[in-house]
Amino acid sequence: xxxxxxxxxxxxxxxxxxxxxxxxxxxxxxxxxxxxxxxxxxxxxxxxxxxxxxxxxxxxxxxxxxxxxxxxxxxxxxxxxxxxxxxxxxxxxxxxxxxxxxxxxxxxxxxxxxxxxxxxxxxxxxxxxxxxxxxxxxxxxxxxxxxxxxxxxxxxxxxxxxxxxxxxxxxxxxxxxxxxxxxxxxxxxxxxxxxxxxxxxxxxxxxxxxxxxxxxxxxxxxxxxxxxxxxxxxxxxxxxxxxxxxxxxxxxxxxxxxxxxxxxxxxxxxxxxxxxxxxxxxxxxxxxxxxxxxxxxxxxxxxxxxxxxxxxxxxxxxxxxxxxxxxxxxxxxxxx
Ligand code: SF4
Numbered sequence: 001x002x003x004x005x006x007x008x009x010x011x012x013x014x015x016x017x018x019x020x021x022x023x024x025x026x027x028x029x030x031x032x033x034x035x036x037x038x039x040x041x042x043x044x045x046x047x048x049x050x051x052x053x054x055x056x057x058x059x060x061x062x063x064x065x066x067x068x069x070x071x072x073x074x075x076x077x078x079x080x081x082x083x084x085x086x087x088x089x090x091x092x093x094x095x096x097x098x099x100x101x102x103x104x105x106x107x108x109x110x111x112x113x114x115x116x117x118x119x120x121x122x123x124x125x126x127x128x129x130x131x132x133x134x135x136x137x138x139x140x141x142x143x144x145x146x147x148x149x150x151x152x153x154x155x156x157x158x159x160x161x162x163x164x165x166x167x168x169x170x171x172x173x174x175x176x177x178x179x180x181x182x183x184x185x186x187x188x189x190x191x192x193x194x195x196x197x198x199x200x201x202x203x204x205x206x207x208x209x210x211x212x213x214x215x216x217x218x219x220x221x222x223x224x225x226x227x228x229x230x231x232x233x234x235x236x237x238x239x240x241x242x243x244x245x246x247x248x249x250x251x252x253x254x255x256x257x258x259x260x261x262x263x264x265x266x267x268x269x270x271x272x273x274x275x276x277x278x279x280x281x282x283x284x285x286x287x288x289x290x291x292x293x294x295x296x297x298x299x300x301x302x303x304x305x306x307x308x309x310x311x312x313x314x315x316x317x318x319x320x321x322x323x324x325x326x327x328x329x330x331x332x333x334x335x336x
Contacts, residue, residue, distance in 0.1 A: 017091065018052035019190055019222045020076065025049045025085035027068075027075045031295050043295050045071040047246030048085070050321075053190075058216070058223040060237030060254070062230055062269065066294065068246045069226045073192040076224065077109050078102060089190070107137050110188040114195040116179030120167040127153070127163025130182045137186060152181045155218075156211060173204035177211070184215060192224045197232060209235060230269060234258055239327075242266045245294060245302050248321065252328040262330040264307045301333070309334055 027046035045068040053059045061069050074080050076087050078094040087094045089109060097105060113119045120129050127149050134145045150160045156177040167175060176196060183191055193212065197205040209232065216223060225236050233240055233254075240257045242250040242265065250263040261267045268287040289306040292298055300318050304310040311333065319331045 019055045019090060020053040020224070021088040022052070022076060023050050023086045023088070025072070025075060025087060026083040027071050027080065028083040041295050044246045044297070045294075046075060049243075049246075049248050050085075051241055051248060051251060053222055053224060055189075055222055056216075056220060057238040058225050058236050060233035060240040061224060061226045061243060062228065062233050062240060063243035064291065065228055066291075067243050069228075069243055070194050072243070073111070073194050073224060073226050077106075077111060077192055079111070103137075107139070107186045108189045110183035110186060110191050112176075112179055112183050112191055112193045112196045115199055116175045117167055117172075119179065120175070122167055124166075125164050126167055126170070126178045129167075130163070130178065130185050133182055133186055139186065148185060149181075152185045153178075155215075156181045156184070157207075171204075172200050173208060176200060176208050180208075180211065180215070184219065187219065188221070190222045190224075192226065194226045195228070196225075198227065198229065205232070212236070242269065245292060245297055247302065247331065249303065249332070250330040251321070252325070252330075256325065256328050260325065260328070262324050262328070262335055263303075263332050264309055264334075265303050266330075268306075301331075 025046055026044070026048055029043040029045060031041040031043050047068075049072060051059070061072065063069050071080075075082050078087070082095055089105060092105065094102065094105065120126060124132075127146070130149045130152065131145050134140060134148060135142075139145070140148050146163075149163055153160060153163055158174065158177055158181070162170075162174075167178075170178065179196075196212070197208050200208060212223070213236070215221060223236070225233065227233050237254050239251065239253050241248050242257075242263065244265050250257065250261065250266045257266065258270065261270050265287070287306045288308060292302065292305060298305050298315070300316050301307070301310070301314040302318070304314040307314070313333050317333075319333050319336060321329045321331045322336050324330045324335045
């Protein structure tokens with residue numbers, strides 16, 4: 001697979017080098033195992049993915065539920081092992097680090113969950129949960145940590161008095177603010193935001209999205225923003241990667257991707273987004289058939305059983321990512 005990053009060959013000044021580089025990353029799960037033997041089948045949740053995330057940008061990652069987005073986000077943070085490939089964070093291979101080195105790096109790579117309630121200890125005050133991150137990483141003097149937590153609560157739109165309450169006393173939007181405070185109190189460089197607003201009321205979603213944008217500016221953050229909601233990604237992302245059953249099938253700047261989608265799957269996704277102006281996004285939905293069995297994906301192009309343009313070659317050969325425009329790559333035989 002060609003390098004779909006924007007970087008030129010050769011060493012780059014540190015400030016121009018991507019913060020995150022993903023190279024041929026695979027995350028497979030065993031499905032059926034012969035007793036004491038190798039697994040008979042694998043779920044290829046992430047199947048050879050390569051891209052860069054530049055410092056200060058938001059890369060949106062979109063695709064249907066179950067396409068491997070969350071697995072990719074967690075593998076990228078080394079929260080689970082990779083089956084193959086590598087992730088470079090600030091030039092360091094996260095899978096080659098010693099445990100104490102990885103612990104130190106984790107401070108700079110944080111996750112904002114879809115459901116912060118599930119990740120908060122119901123018997124611990126939310127201030128205590130946020131402070132625990134400071135305790136684990138020994139950040140600040142112990143006497144200063146409570147003030148650091150209160151300061152972060154204020155910054156995410158909560159009150160000092162909230163730190164002494166328990167998770168069940170908060171609304172969904174407030175809990176997400178707590179989740180963001182817990183991630184940011186460590187002053188990370190990089191956040192993976194995994195469907196951070198999909199569990200919230202529509203009226204609250206915009207508040208959280210705007211908060212994430214403000215915090216990105218203030219703390220010079222880099223985001224991988226995972227969502228199945230294209231409208232949310234269009235609002236947040238600088239560039240967008242489209243994922244289909246373990247593969248990135250298209251990657252482009254946001255405006256380019258939304259105005260000139262090239263992969264039939266991307267066109268299908270965009271055609272499914274309701275627009276008040278039919279001339280803006282007048283693309284017919286082209287997808288047919290059922291989603292494939294993730295454990296038994298089609299040969300060749302894995303989208304072929306749902307693609308109106310499928311041809312004989314699509315069943316024989318898997319298309320690689322290829323340049324189809326300025327800073328625009330797609331994996332489809334129609335463009336190669
Ligand atoms: Fe459709 Fe073939 Fe392109 Fe796959 S490679 S998206 S099956 S035309």
